[in-house]
Amino acid sequence: MGSTDIYSIQRRVRRTYELARLRRALMGILPVILVTGVAAFVATRPTAPLVFGLVTAFAGAMMLWHGKDPQKAFLPGVIAGLVPLGLALGAGALHTCGAGSCSYVCVPACVLGGVVAGFAVAGVSLQRRAGVWFWVSASGLALLTGAMGCACMGSAGVIGMGLGFGAGIVPGLLRRVFGKETR
């Protein structure tokens, strides 16, 4: 068999490998789709959870397909993001009052959820001695997952969660940098 034949076989086999990874990735994001469905059902305005859920699912699929650090960051990212999502949806479900009253309770819930998610992502990253891409991927996915809940109160909820997340992750980041310097 000629080298050209082997090269074309190799290309076909490579395509099979990529397709298999894509299939696995699409199976892997099923929990995200389920969470999106629940969030859209619970939220008073389902558009925001649906949009952020779609973006989360797409980003998650890309991470799982790509592999390496982003793939490993998928589960910690989604689980960390469930905290602000759950808190935001819970706070929203408790109130039937006007928009002002809801945002008053829900924004703090999002900030608190963001702090917890930030701590969680930093903790897992430090524990695994993960690389930069793990931190970036897990943080991105946690923020997107949390935004499904926090966005229904407008941009204030998402910004609050982002600030909380930043606050939560800073100690871990400093520890990482400090740890590197001492080594």
Place this chain on the structure above:
Amino acid sequence: MNVRLDSELDALMARLADGDRGAFTRVFELLWEPIQTLCRNLLKNEADAADAGQDAMHKILERASDFDRTRPAMPWALAIAGWECRTLARRRERRREEDEASMPSQAGPHAEEVFLQRDLTAAAMAALGELSDVDREVLVATFWDEAASVSGPTLRKRRERALDRLRKTFRSLYGLD
């Protein structure tokens, strides 16, 4: 394959399972030859071995992401290749059996005669369909040795004419002029 290459393959398969595409080409190179050799030995046929080998490579790399890094890669890959060879051999065997079952006359010593006769009968029926009702009746009656509506010299003349027409029709239908 030596121990060094085996451990290299294990490490590369683990990287590939993690999504490190940089390991792909070397994994392919390390697997290609042993799998082709195994398939050639099992199937004793160059073309079948090539087919089974390629199928095996597809299956192995399709499952690369599920590779269990606690186990050695080469036996795992060869097991998949062996299974592919067995599947292909079984498929070929089944197809051969089906072919034989669908054309039993082909296996017999008079297969060609039977085919010719079948073609000839079909052609005769087509030619007969071109004749008039009277001619057809006369010829059928002759064939079955039945009494037609007429007898004696009239029947003989009609039979000759019908046969003549049938011959002409047959020739013109099948280009034997």
